[in-house]
Amino acid sequence: MDLSPTFGFSLTIKLTMKKISILIAGFLLAFAPVKADEGMWLPMFVKRLNYVDMQKQGLQLTPEEIYSVNNSSLKDAIVRLGRGFCTGEIISDQGLMLTNHHCGFGVIQENSTEEHNYLDDGFWAMKKSDELPAGFAVSFLVRMEDVSKPINAVLNEEMSLMDRAKAIKKVSDSLEKAAVGEFEYTANVKSFYNGNEFYLFVYETFPDVRLVGAPPSSVGKFGGDTDNWMWPRHTGDFTMFRVYADKDNKPAEYSEENKPYTPKHSLPISLKGVEPGDFSMIFGYPGSTDRYLTSEGINYELEVRQPASVKLRRQVLDAYQEGMDQNEKTRIQYASKFASVANYWKYFIGQQAGLKRLKVYDKKKGQEDALAAWIAKDEDSKKLYAGVIEGFKTGYDNMKEANRVRVYLNEAIFRVEAIAYSFQFSGLKSALESDNETSTNQTMERIKGGMDAHFKDYNMSIDRNVFAAMMKDYSNDIPKENQPEDYKKMVTKYKGDFKKMADDAYAKSIFGSKEKIAAFLEKPSEKILAKDPIFMIQSSIIGHFRSNISPIIQTESEGLKRSERLFVKGLREMNSDKVYAADANSTMRFTYGQVGGYEPMDGAKYSHVTTAQGILEKEDPSNPEFVVPAKLKKLIQDKDFGQYADKKGDLIINFIANNDITGGNSGSPMINGNGELVGTAFDGNWEAMSGDIAFETELQRTIGVDIRYTLFIIDKYAGASHLIDEMKLVK
Numbered sequence: 001m002d003l004s005p006t007f008g009f010s011l012t013i014k015l016t017m018k019k020i021s022i023l024i025a026g027f028l029l030a031f032a033p034v035k036a037d038e039g040m041w042l043p044m045f046v047k048r049l050n051y052v053d054m055q056k057q058g059l060q061l062t063p064e065e066i067y068s069v070n071n072s073s074l075k076d077a078i079v080r081l082g083r084g085f086c087t088g089e090i091i092s093d094q095g096l097m098l099t100n101h102h103c104g105f106g107v108i109q110e111n112s113t114e115e116h117n118y119l120d121d122g123f124w125a126m127k128k129s130d131e132l133p134a135g136f137a138v139s140f141l142v143r144m145e146d147v148s149k150p151i152n153a154v155l156n157e158e159m160s161l162m163d164r165a166k167a168i169k170k171v172s173d174s175l176e177k178a179a180v181g182e183f184e185y186t187a188n189v190k191s192f193y194n195g196n197e198f199y200l201f202v203y204e205t206f207p208d209v210r211l212v213g214a215p216p217s218s219v220g221k222f223g224g225d226t227d228n229w230m231w232p233r234h235t236g237d238f239t240m241f242r243v244y245a246d247k248d249n250k251p252a253e254y255s256e257e258n259k260p261y262t263p264k265h266s267l268p269i270s271l272k273g274v275e276p277g278d279f280s281m282i283f284g285y286p287g288s289t290d291r292y293l294t295s296e297g298i299n300y301e302l303e304v305r306q307p308a309s310v311k312l313r314r315q316v317l318d319a320y321q322e323g324m325d326q327n328e329k330t331r332i333q334y335a336s337k338f339a340s341v342a343n344y345w346k347y348f349i350g351q352q353a354g355l356k357r358l359k360v361y362d363k364k365k366g367q368e369d370a371l372a373a374w375i376a377k378d379e380d381s382k383k384l385y386a387g388v389i390e391g392f393k394t395g396y397d398n399m400k401e402a403n404r405v406r407v408y409l410n411e412a413i414f415r416v417e418a419i420a421y422s423f424q425f426s427g428l429k430s431a432l433e434s435d436n437e438t439s440t441n442q443t444m445e446r447i448k449g450g451m452d453a454h455f456k457d458y459n460m461s462i463d464r465n466v467f468a469a470m471m472k473d474y475s476n477d478i479p480k481e482n483q484p485e486d487y488k489k490m491v492t493k494y495k496g497d498f499k500k501m502a503d504d505a506y507a508k509s510i511f512g513s514k515e516k517i518a519a520f521l522e523k524p525s526e527k528i529l530a531k532d533p534i535f536m537i538q539s540s541i542i543g544h545f546r547s548n549i550s551p552i553i554q555t556e557s558e559g560l561k562r563s564e565r566l567f568v569k570g571l572r573e574m575n576s577d578k579v580y581a582a583d584a585n586s587t588m589r590f591t592y593g594q595v596g597g598y599e600p601m602d603g604a605k606y607s608h609v610t611t612a613q614g615i616l617e618k619e620d621p622s623n624p625e626f627v628v629p630a631k632l633k634k635l636i637q638d639k640d641f642g643q644y645a646d647k648k649g650d651l652i653i654n655f656i657a658n659n660d661i662t663g664g665n666s667g668s669p670m671i672n673g674n675g676e677l678v679g680t681a682f683d684g685n686w687e688a689m690s691g692d693i694a695f696e697t698e699l700q701r702t703i704g705v706d707i708r709y710t711l712f713i714i715d716k717y718a719g720a721s722h723l724i725d726e727m728k729l730v731k
């Protein structure tokens with residue numbers, strides 16, 4: 001993102017400053033119809049960094065209307081879901097909150113049974129007393145503050161990684177405590193630009209959130225995994241919740257006495273739709289990006305992490321699918337698990353392809369070479385940045401195999417539900433061994449508390465198949481010297497028959513069955529755990545990781561983390577005219593740009609919108625991903641769109657804009673120049689799947705649900721017009 005007064009002028013400056021951007025910038029200047037904006041910006045800096053540019057692009061609001069600590073502003077209508085798995089926006093003065101269907105999917109799934117299948121049929125609370133507890137909290141941002149000065153004041157280049165972390169924590173703790181003061185707030189300090197800057201965030205968290213309305217999956221997930229991460233799209237990916245507060249409008253645990261929360265700000269909703277070139281802004285909680293990843297990091301991603309993740313996830317999905325095809329109950333039980341594994345399975349496929357196709361390695365390498373040349377020109381820089389760039393290769397090389405184990409731990413070992421579950425019992429085993437009664441009782445209580453929830457959507461035969469597949473991959477793909485002896489012995493005993501190994505393990509173990517766990521908890525003993533095959537595998541692999549693998553990662557991280565920090569510092573110094581945006585880290589950001597289509601490949605042009613016609617074109621009653629509900633079909637055929645039609649009488653379903661978002665932004669409001677809600681962001685596009693690592697100016701798009709489609713479904717399809725009445729519509 002560039003902040004100089006005129007676009008063309010600032011580009012020429014950049015060209016002389018930063019060689020590698022010549023190609024991209026030239027391309028942009030020549031072909032891009034709209035100016036694309038990389039950058040997930042911090043609202044507290046809007047006035048200083050972005051405002052002039054935003055105004056030029058069509059923003060009508062003042063900086064204070066976007067972010068203000070003392071007066072209500074846009075930021076007060078934006079919420080973080082849980083710890084940031086998604087974003088939501090407040091759309092009525094009764095705490096009504098809009099987010100994505102895929103963000104509410106877990107809640108919809110948990111509340112579904114064969115009798116009340118809200119996944120298939122949707123859910124609509126026709127009165128407030130019908131709303132269902134969601135089981136996650138939402139947080140409003142109270143304020144944010146740059147605390148880099150006091151933290152950097154206690155840091156120096158001689159410190160070890162550990163000492164650095166301790167020093168940061170000490171100052172952060174006291175800043176957080178002071179920030180919270182007398183209030184029921186939480187505060188935390190987060191690091192930015194790979195540890196060069198630090199900002200403090202203060203939140204007010206509301207635990208009572210309830211499900212209000214969700215369309216059927218045939219609307220909310222229309223196109224399924226086939227269309228996921230792709231444009232053109234026709235998905236009504238939205239769900240509504242309501243935030244509740246106590247009688248004083250303060251956070252409170254769920255209670256029937258609670259009242260709908262009165263927000264400081266709720267978003268007015270525009271029925272006017274969007275045109276190419278219209279200003280588009282997104283507010284939300286992007287989770288994480290890796291825009292400063294180096295060429296060596298790209299190599300690691302392409303060689304180790306991405307192929308392993310794709311391979312392992314595919315096998316897990318196949319095992320889920322086989323089980324889900326057996327019966328309705330299992331299909332409901334595993335719907336949410338399947339969706340989340342599938343989402344990043346496809347993501348990694350796209351990311352790998354994108355990194356290669358867009359030659360991201362070369363671009364990164366070019367950037368590093370430029371930095372190396374800049375460092376070499378100055379004696380002080382040579383000292384400060386000594387070994388930084390060379391350090392990446394050594395670091396990644398030395399860590400490669402340890403990292404592979406780490407990937408398999410997350411993507412294979414912990415994907416086995418019984419193994420992950422058994423990990424919770426490690427604490428119990430130590431407590432039992434040391435005869436610590438208080439600790440034993442505490443862990444027992446915790447385990448008992450979570451037992452029903454764990455087994456509610458658990459299917460042992462699916463899990464056993466996942467186990468067999470994952471144990472095999474771990475055994476074959478991880479070099480033998482990086483596997484624990486116990487595990488290798490076990491594999492040898494079974495002569496590599498992983499199916500037999502799985503059958504025996506699940507027959508003997510307590511971890512595949514609620515009854516066995518309940519019986520164990522009646523008479524807990526460390527001996528039973530020590531002999532349990534699932535527990536043994538878990539503790540030997542984790543134990544081995546802790547003693548043999550993790551130390552390698554720690555040692556290498558020492559240099560790598562420092563290099564990463566100095567790399568970003570160097571880049572920002574070298575290109576001091578350019579404003580670099582910090583990587584996403586689950587803190588509130590906004591991004592702005594324009595509505596507009598793109599050219600996905602030579603000879604093709606994509607429009608900025610899709611219409612209801614496309615739903616009928618994609619309809620396929622034989623494919624569950626493309627079923628169109630009869631009522632929706634009729635409304636579309638009759639063009640019965642009411643006030644939600646566009647000027648031509650069509651119903652716009654989804655639209656795209658060149659905003660910079662990532663996972664965590666799901667559910668974020670797409671806002672026009674007047675601060676009105678025009679859509680809900682829900683996805684990125686296939687051609688720019690490498691975007692979390694390198695933003696692709698000419699290709700990257702955010703896909704959103706046009707708010708008029710959302711309202712049409714609520715009103716005309718579901719007949720929940722009482723919800724529309726709560727909203728402020730701008731016609």
Ligand code: ARG
Binds near residue numbers: 221223225342666683
């Ligand atoms: N790709 C979307 C995201 O990560 C999730 C879309 C959910 N839909 C699906 N078919 N899995 O935000």
